[in-house]
Amino acid sequence: MQFTHFDTDAFLRDYWQKKPLLIKNPWEAWSDPLEPDDLAGLSCEDGVESRLITHTDMDGGWNVENGPLPEDRFDQLGDENWTLLVQAVDHYVPEVSALIEPFRFIPNWRIDDVMVSFAAKGGGVGPHFDQYDVFLIQGTGQRRWQIGGACDSDSALLPHDDLRLLANFEASEEWICEPGDILYVPPGVAHEGTAVSEQCMTYSIGFRAPARSELIGYWADDLIADMKDDDRYTDPSLQAQNNPGEIRPEAIDALHKMILGKLADRDAFARWFGEYSSTPKYPDIDWRAQQSSGIDQLRAHLASGHPLHRNPASRFSFIRQSDKSIILFVDGESFPCTGHTAIFAEILCGRGQISLDPVLIESNDVMALITRLYIQGSLIFDLQD
Incomplete structure (x- = not known):
């Protein structure tokens, strides 16, 4: 699926992480990529993350x-006030994965997954806010979206073990989304969606936004794993001081330098972040x-015109080191x-x-990389193409 009218530059300039936007059906031809019964079937499978939310x-x-x-x-739910949510449906349904493609103007490493919801009339998840950007694509049916003000970690929440529902929600804008419409909601903006039709499908494309605490914690854990026990503080120029209880400025400087010297290694951080951010969900x-399959068999498939596909569950990105060198x-x-x-790695990340x-195809180095990624399941062939 592709857009026929959507100004990417204007959107990034005026709306991205700034304010909500209702985009009226921009698709060439919209059709639901998934049936409600298929979504229900996914929610019954082991290993698939799903939730059923009911409201009285x-x-x-x-x-x-x-x-x-x-x-x-x-069969026990009735016709109103319930919602089924299934996470990462793009991992299992190629047609749902294809919904991400028009949004590739946002870097790969920022994309999380496509959550799909089915709601009976009156169904929703309550007023809430997210810590990430989201595009809410309306499928079958209609949903009323109400938009509120800015929220943060100090915003009052209702007591609930599993849902982060706002205790005080006042809508300042309201829209009814029809099939093919898209609502963009930036991080921290309160919103609530309620199904106004008997059947309502919504496809939520969410984006990752790592917290500072998360980056520091995991980066430090990675550094610590490679540190040796004898890498310790030393003070060969120690001099006697008047009060042994004082931690002298030069000691603080040396200790601080010990830490920053490791944390400030930008190349090491870049490699770590590339691996960390590409870890599968x-x-x-x-x-x-x-x-x-070996190199010769895979080379024959490619030479015969069979295209490679990225596994929708896999994550691909790269960091450029020079004009001729990158890390995939x-x-x-x-x-x-x-x-x-x-050259191949850049093509792989872009398509x-x-x-x-x-x-x-004739390059042994390229084919060795393809073989490695194919064996681990990151690349797949659709031999029916």
């Missing part, structure tokens, strides 16, 4: 059930190819690339489907 108007109570859900649970899922990051691993391999030039 009589007492204002919210209830959350985590998947996998029993198949007969949906669900790293315990095994996507490896069921049948092993795929699923938490790094691959130094030069020459033809660097979801890749058909290679014969020069790249």
